[in-house]
Amino acid sequence: MIGAKPRRILITGGNSGLGLALAKKLSSRHALLLSGRKSQADVAGTLPTGAGYVVADQSEPALSAEALARGVSDFGWDSLDNAVLNAGIAIAPREGIDSTAAIRQTLDVNLLAAILQAQALFPLLKKSRGTLTLIGSVVHSGSATIPAYAASKAGLHGLARSLRSEWKGQASVQVLHPGSAKTGIHDKAGYDPGRMRSLFLEADDVAAMMASAIAGRRSPVTLSWVRYLNGGAFTGRRL
Ligand SMILES: NC(=O)c1ccc[n+]([C@@H]2O[C@H](COP(=O)([O-])OP(=O)(O)OC[C@H]3O[C@@H](n4cnc5c(N)ncnc54)[C@H](OP(=O)(O)O)[C@@H]3O)[C@@H](O)[C@H]2O)c1
Numbered sequence: 396m397i398g399a400k401p402r403r404i405l406i407t408g409g410n411s412g413l414g415l416a417l418a419k420k421l422s423s424r425h426a427l428l429l430s431g432r433k434s435q436a437d438v439a440g441t442l443p444t445g446a447g448y449v450v451a452d453q454s455e456p457a458l459s460a461e462a463l464a465r466g467v468s469d470f471g472w473d474s475l476d477n478a479v480l481n482a483g484i485a486i487a488p489r490e491g492i493d494s495t496a497a498i499r500q501t502l503d504v505n506l507l508a509a510i511l512q513a514q515a516l517f518p519l520l521k522k523s524r525g526t527l528t529l530i531g532s533v534v535h536s537g538s539a540t541i542p543a544y545a546a547s548k549a550g551l552h553g554l555a556r557s558l559r560s561e562w563k564g565q566a567s568v569q570v571l572h573p574g575s576a577k578t579g580i581h582d583k584a585g586y587d588p589g590r591m592r593s594l595f596l597e598a599d600d601v602a603a604m605m606a607s608a609i610a611g612r613r614s615p616v617t618l619s620w621v622r623y624l625n626g627g628a629f630t631g632r633r634l
Contacts, residue, residue, distance in 0.1 A: 401425050402634070403472050403523070405463065407451065407512070408482025410438040412578030413530070416602035417479065419443050421634060428470050430463060431482065453482055453508035454500060460511035467519055474522035477609060477634075480509045481530040485544045487586035498543040505547035510554060520566040527562075528609050529555050529570040533619060541586075548572070555614055569614030576601045596620065600628040607631030 402425045408414040409429025418427055422443035429442055432452040442448055449466030451459040467475060483505045486497040493501075513527055520527055534541065535548035555570035562568055575595040581588050588595070601618055608616040610632035618627070 402476035403474065404428070404477040404479065405430070405467060405475055405516070406479045406481055407431075407453070407463070409446070410441060410448070412580060413573065413576060413598055413601055413605065414479070414481040415441070416598040417481070417605050418446060420599075420602050420606055422446060425634070426472075428467060428472070430459075430466065453504040456503050456508035456511050459508050460515040463512055464515040464519070467516075473519070474525070475516060475519040476523050476525045477528065478512075478516045478520060478525065479528045479530065479605075479609065480512055481528075482508070483530065483547075483580070485541060485580055485584035485586070487541065487584045488543075493543045501543040501547050502550070505544070506550040506554075509551060513554070513558060517562065517566065521562075524566060526567040526569065526609065526612055527558065528605075529568075530605075531555075531570045531572045531615070533572050533574045533617060535572055541584075552615060559614060567612045569608070569612060569616065571605055571608050572615055572617045573601050573605070574617070574619035596623060603628040604631075606634045610634040 404425050405428045406414050406418055407430045409418045410431035410433055418429055427446040429446050430449045430451040435448055438448055447470045449462060451462040453459045486501055509529060529551045531551045532548040534545040535552045538545040552570050555568050559568040576598050577595045578598050600623055604618040604622055604627045
C-alpha cells in the first residue's frame with residue numbers, strides 16, 4: 396500500500412508557510428528534516444515534534460547545498476526518500492522595475508540554490524529511488540507584476556524537465572505549481588494583495604494537495620482552486 400512505510404523527508408523552507416504546513420501534515424507518519432535561513436534558536440517551538448532542523452541560507456546557494464548534504468548526514472541518514480525544495484522568496488518590484496540586486500537575490504534563492512541542492516542530494520535520493528520535488532508557482536508561465544520571480548519559477552519548471560530525463564530510472568523528479576496561498580510570502584515581498592487575499596487558498600489545503608501530488612510522482616502538477624474544488628485537498632494519494 397502506498398504510504399505505508401515511514402519515509403525520510405527533507406523539506407527546505409520548512410519553518411514557515413507551505414513548508415511548515417506540509418511538515419505538520421507528514422510528521423506523524425514520517426521522519427522529517429527541515430531547513431531554513433533562521434537559527435535553530437529562532438525556530439525552536441515552531442517545528443513539529445521530532446523533526447530535525449538544519450540552517451541552510453539559500454542567499455549563498457553553494458553553501459546551502461553543502462549545508463543540506465552535511466545536515467542529512469549529521470542527522471544520521473545515508474539516503475533520502477523525498478527532498479522537497481520549497482524555500483523561496485518574492486520581491487515586489489518598485490515602480491514596476493526590479494533592481495539588479497533584487498533579480499540576483501531572487502534567482503539565487505529560488506533557482507541557483509535549487510539546482511545546486513538537487514546535485515548535492517542526488518546520491519542520497521538515488522540510494523532509495525526517491526523523489527525530488529521542486530516547488531514552482533502558477534506564475535512560471537509569466538507574470539507582468541513580478542517578472543524575476545516568474546523567471547525563477549520558469550527555471551525550476553525547466554530544471555524538473557531536464558532532471559526527470561537525466562535521472563530516469565534512478566530517482567523521480569517533479570515540479571508542483573501552487574496558486575496563491577495565505578502565507579507570509581506576500582508581506583515579506585513588500586506586496587499587499589488587498590482584498591484578493593480572501594481568494595487565496597489556505598496553506599493547509601495547499602499542503603494537503605502537495606502531499607497527494609508528491610505521492611503521485613507526476614509532473615508538472617498545478618495546485619490551484621480547480622484542483623481544490625475537485626477534492627484535491629481531501630482525496631488523492633496518501634504520502
Ligand atoms: N504562498 C503563495 O501564494 C505561493 C504561490 C506559489 C508558489 N509559492 C511558493 O511556495 C514556496 C513556499 O512559500 P510560502 O508561501 O510558504 O512562503 P513563506 O511562508 O515565506 O515560506 C518560505 C520559506 O522559505 C524560506 N526562505 C526564504 N529565504 C530563504 C533563504 N535565503 N534561505 C533559506 N530559506 C529561505 C523562508 O524562511 P523565513 O521564515 O526565514 O522567511 C520560509 O521558510 C515558495 O517557493 C514560493 O515561491 C507560494
